[in-house]
Amino acid sequence: MWTIADYQNGPFTVTTDRRRVQLERVVYFLARSYWANGRSRETIVKSLDHSLCFSLFHGERQIGMARVITDGATFAYLCDVFIDEAYRGQGLGKWLLSCVLAHPGVAAVRKVMLATKDAHGLYEQFGFTAPGEPEWLMERIQEPRTE
Numbered sequence: 001m002w003t004i005a006d007y008q009n010g011p012f013t014v015t016t017d018r019r020r021v022q023l024e025r026v027v028y029f030l031a032r033s034y035w036a037n038g039r040s041r042e043t044i045v046k047s048l049d050h051s052l053c054f055s056l057f058h059g060e061r062q063i064g065m066a067r068v069i070t071d072g073a074t075f076a077y078l079c080d081v082f083i084d085e086a087y088r089g090q091g092l093g094k095w096l097l098s099c100v101l102a103h104p105g106v107a108a109v110r111k112v113m114l115a116t117k118d119a120h121g122l123y124e125q126f127g128f129t130a131p132g133e134p135e136w137l138m139e140r141i142q143e144p145r146t147e
Contacts, residue, residue: 030080
């Protein structure tokens with residue numbers, strides 16, 4: 001659906017080429033996260049297949065990722081953002097977010113949302129704020145049906 005985008009920063013690359021996602025690394029990282037540690041491999045695969053994925057590489061090794069669910073016109077939801085612990089503190093998370101927000105599938109939408117428990121300071125640097133009208137927001141948590 002989206003044209004593949006590649007971004008280069010020295011030895012680091014961000015790509016939206018879904019074929020380059022190193023699934024076992026992504027499953028490993030998400031299994032260790034507070035937000036996705038209960039997801040099955042099957043669910044992770046399905047979520048990647050239906051998202052705009054930004055994979056961060058050092059050489060040929062995937063060291064990070066961000067996933068965006070978007071219609072490319074009105075709304076985008078940023079999720080599953082991670083950087084390998086060994087590469088944190090080098091500005092790679094900021095660079096990854098810059099690549100995500102510059103991508104036409106995200107830059108063209110009016111509203112980009114995300115949920116975070118502990119990275120408010122990072123996202124605020126990119127213009128994210130608490131919802132202006134939280135009373136307008138609702139959610140429904142349910143057990144997914146399997147078919």
